Amino acid sequence: MLPSIPTIPRLISAVAQRYADRVAIEDGPTRLTYLALDALRLEAARALMSMGVEPANRVAIWAPNCWEWIVAALAAHSVGATLVPINTRMKGAEVADILARSGSRVLFCIGDFLGVHYPDMLAARLPSCVERVVVLRGAHPDECSWEAFVAEAARTPPEEAKQRALAVMPQHLSDLMFTSGTTGRPKGVMTTHGQNLRLFAAWSEVVGLRTGDRYLIVNPFFHAFGYKAGWLAGLMCGATIHPEQIFDVEAVMNRIARDRITFLPGPPTLYLSMLAHPRRSTIDLSSLRVAVTGAAAIAPALVKRMRDELGFRVVTTAYGLTECCGVATVCSPDDDAETIARTAGWALPGIEVRCADASGLAVPPGTPGEVWIRGFNVMRGYFDDPAATREAIDGDGWLHTGDIGELDRRGYLRITDRLKDMFIVGGFNCYPAEIERLLCEHPAVAQVAVVGMPEERLGEVGKAWVVLKEGVELDEQELIRWSREHMANYKVPRSVEFVQALPVNASGKVVKNALRARGG
Structure with missing residues (x-):
């Protein structure tokens, strides 16, 4: 483990010198040494500077685990921007909301993934704050590819990027990670370079992550488990990162x-x-x-x-x-x-x-x-x-x-x-208030309550109790299909029960314990 390093860009500079020709990332045919990773993140940082990204601006990434994700994140950190990781399970409307609320100026996203072209999901919803969308892989001819983005680096001298990286301080924000809450809207959690590096240096020491480890990261990079306890901790220790997309x-x-x-x-x-x-x-x-x-x-x-x-x-x-x-x-x-x-x-x-x-x-x-x-x-x-x-x-x-x-x-x-109603589906936090808000956008739904129910493989899954609007019809499979189009898959209720009314207490609050007691 390296001595205490105050910021992520300084960390990458240090590990590039220490581990040099050791492989940092192995992703399909791409094998990046620590020196090559350092060079790529500085090149990408120069490209961001050429685009006008300033310290404290926000840069978002909406993509599955891949080497470009890591380089883009390190570039954002190196120019003093705040990284905004976005869940790949989210749909266009959910992503547009986070982009708008964070004020992200640049979005890195995947092209085709799981049968969907991701930029298409945002085509009619892209907030005005987003000035550039860079497609990491599989860009269409009218989209900015990763290669076209990197070419922008030529307009910013390397020394300027190095000076910008040195200006990043431990107390500066490293990331803004949106997590749901009982209000039903995701909230942006702000953390800094210094606190993340200190924490995962300690975590790595306890769990035994060490130089030479070959670290397979299945946990998504948009989550702290895959990002901070994942590739960031791995690079701190001199491990080789093996991203896995699904x-x-x-x-x-x-x-x-x-x-x-x-x-x-x-x-x-x-x-x-x-x-x-x-x-x-x-x-x-x-x-x-x-x-x-x-x-x-x-x-x-x-x-x-x-x-x-x-x-x-x-x-x-x-x-x-x-x-x-x-x-x-x-x-x-x-x-x-x-x-x-x-x-x-x-x-x-x-x-x-x-x-x-x-x-x-x-x-x-x-x-x-x-x-x-x-x-x-x-x-x-x-x-x-x-x-x-x-x-x-x-x-x-x-x-x-x-x-x-x-x-x-x-x-x-x-x-x-x-204490809250949160339940966990296969490792993903689900907040009923958020799912209920999304379900209430269906034109047939009058009221809905969602609770987590035990499930052997995933631990828990959501079940929705739904009151329909008067005079309309809707069946379970139709609502589940609609849900898959409007929210991340892990949020989609696995079952739906239609009821005339939801159980409420004297103050009118839904009694979810009574719903849980009814079972699946």
């Missing part, structure tokens, strides 16, 4: 065998799928060393099977949220299977975790309370939303997570419930 269990296992992957984080769904695959015993997974999971509860038996049947020497879990740069607690690799499965570990150095009662007092060990986090990793606030920031972070600097948990006498955290 999760196909057999393709992942074949890539592990072919590329001798050593480091494979992911949600429990990933490992369960590998264990259940009929050809697992015929594929060489012996290179695997470290698994880091989270986002959903796991059973002690799964930890044991990951060690015994998948060959992981290290299996650990962590807990965090976007508002604390992605992580706050982590288990030690030498913890027993029960601890790794039942807890989310202990707070990393410089971070405090408290379980508090309704009055804000810390509850005794073993007693449930709302999980609060305080430390250097807590976000700088929600973008352009001081009211929501004040609601989330109190006057003493505690971030109120909305999760219910308990600390044991060792200081290990166990998440027991969610």
Whole structure:
């Protein structure tokens, strides 16, 4: 691990010198050494400067995992811009909203992905703040390709880009990551270069990410797990990054065998799928060393099977949220299977975790309370939303997570419930208020309530209870098809039940516990 580095552009300069000809990224036929990566990010930074991107401007990326994503992100960081990662599952209207609210000036996006040409989804909705759209792969003739973008670098001297990168300070924003909330609209979480680098240096040390690791990143780069605990941590440590665009269990296992992957984080769904695959015993997974999971509860038996049947020497879990740069607690690799499965570990150095009662007092060990986090990793606030920031972070600097948990006498955290209605589908956070807002845009829907229901493979999936407008008809499959066209796939309810009225309490609030009790 390198000594403390204050900013991401300075980090990349340092690792380029330290690891030089070691391969930094291997993505299909593209193999970039650390020196080549440094040169590409400076070239892309010059191109952004030629386009007029200034410090503190926003630059968005809407694309699956690929080497261009990393170069574009590092270029944005290097010119002092704030990176805005966008979920590839989002549809045009959702993306346009984030672009407009963030004021992003440049958008990097994929061309064709999962049977859709992504720029087409924005064609009629592109906000006026977006001055340039750069298509990373598969640009149509009338679109700006990655190659055309890079050609813009010729208009900015290399020395100017180097000076701009040196002007970036640890306290400057590195990213603006939009996460949903109970208001039903995504909120932009602001974090800085310094806090992210400090956090993931500590995380990497605990989980055992090290120089020479071959890191297969299935977690999407638009998520903190794939971005910060993913390629950023990997580059900090001198690992080789192997981006994977979609999760196909057999393709992942074949890539592990072919590329001798050593480091494979992911949600429990990933490992369960590998264990259940009929050809697992015929594929060489012996290179695997470290698994880091989270986002959903796991059973002690799964930890044991990951060690015994998948060959992981290290299996650990962590807990965090976007508002604390992605992580706050982590288990030690030498913890027993029960601890790794039942807890989310202990707070990393410089971070405090408290379980508090309704009055804000810390509850005794073993007693449930709302999980609060305080430390250097807590976000700088929600973008352009001081009211929501004040609601989330109190006057003493505690971030109120909305999760219910308990600390044991060792200081290990166990998440027991969610104060908010959030549920997790295969590792993706789903917020009912946001899904309900989107469903209410259907012309036949009068009222709707969404709750998370248990599901074996994904952990939880959404179910919608719908009250239709008078005199209209709508069936379950039609509403699900409509949902797939208007929201990210993981948000789409897996089932719909039509009701005459939703159960409400005396104040008129929907009683979601009553809906959960009805089951699937």
